[in-house]
Amino acid sequence: MSGGPADTRRAVAQGTFDLIHPGHVHYLREAAAMADELHVIVARSSNVSHKADPVLPARQRRDVVDAVDAVDEAHLGDESDIFVPIERIDPDVIVLGYDQHHDESALAAALADRGIDCEIDRAGPREPKYDDELLSTGKIVDRILERRG
Structure with a gap:
């Protein structure tokens, strides 16, 4: 496989994307920004083990x-083989989040x-723009439990 059509550079991003926050955006x-098209693979709950x-x-x-302007198409991950959607999308680049746990050489x-x-490739980090900005789903959940739990 060699990526999308010669005139279209296609990127894939992937993740859980639970409780979307500014870090996800x-x-x-x-x-x-690394391609002409961005396809995003959203992990199935059964595949989230980390x-x-x-x-x-x-x-x-x-x-x-899929509602985020930067995204051309969002896909659900395959329940048994995480590479199935990547084979179907046929990307030129897979962009990992700066803090994602993937081993790039193993991938x-x-x-x-x-x-x-x-x-x-790997995206860079985003620093909080103000003191109480949350850039982590875990921290958002913790704050909800602290304030409403």
Whole structure:
């Protein structure tokens, strides 16, 4: 595989995107700036194993991501094989979030094993713009529990 049509550079961003916050929007905007089209793969709840279970259902998270202006199309991840949507989208670049847990060399090897020829890049961090701005779903949940729990 070699990416999208010759005149269209296609990027993929991926994540859980639970309770969208300014850090997510920053990541999606940076990913969109690396290509002509941005496709976003929203993880199925059953595939989220590195942090707390998402609060929102996968379809709702996908719909909210799809509403972000920087996103051309949001997709649900495959329940059994995370590479299925990447094969279907055929990206030129996969853009990881600055703090995502992925091992870039292991990801590159897995992509090569599947015949997926694309770059891997990483978005930069976004610092809070004011003292009480929350850039983490976990911190948003903690604040909700603190104030309303």
